[in-house]
Amino acid sequence: MSLSVCKMDRSNHNKYEVLYENITKTEDATLLAQLAMCDKQDHELIFIFPGWNRSINKYHRDDYTRALILAEIYKVD
DSSP, rough: OOOOEEETTTTTTEEEEEEEEEEOOOOHHHHHHHHHHOOOOOTEEEEEEEEOOOOOOTTSSHHHHHHHHHHHHHHHO
């Protein structure tokens, strides 16, 4: 999986731009996100997301079941 680091402009209809992409290590993506935070404005948000827009194969029961469990644990109320 690859990761991307992006910057969202909350003052401009939440438009975002990709700053770094095709990152293969989570640690590298985290470090690049922290670097981007050094120069962001107060109304901007730095975030990391999977570089590929693909869903989980529901028929791969192990991954799908684990994702459902994690969704319950980390769900925002």
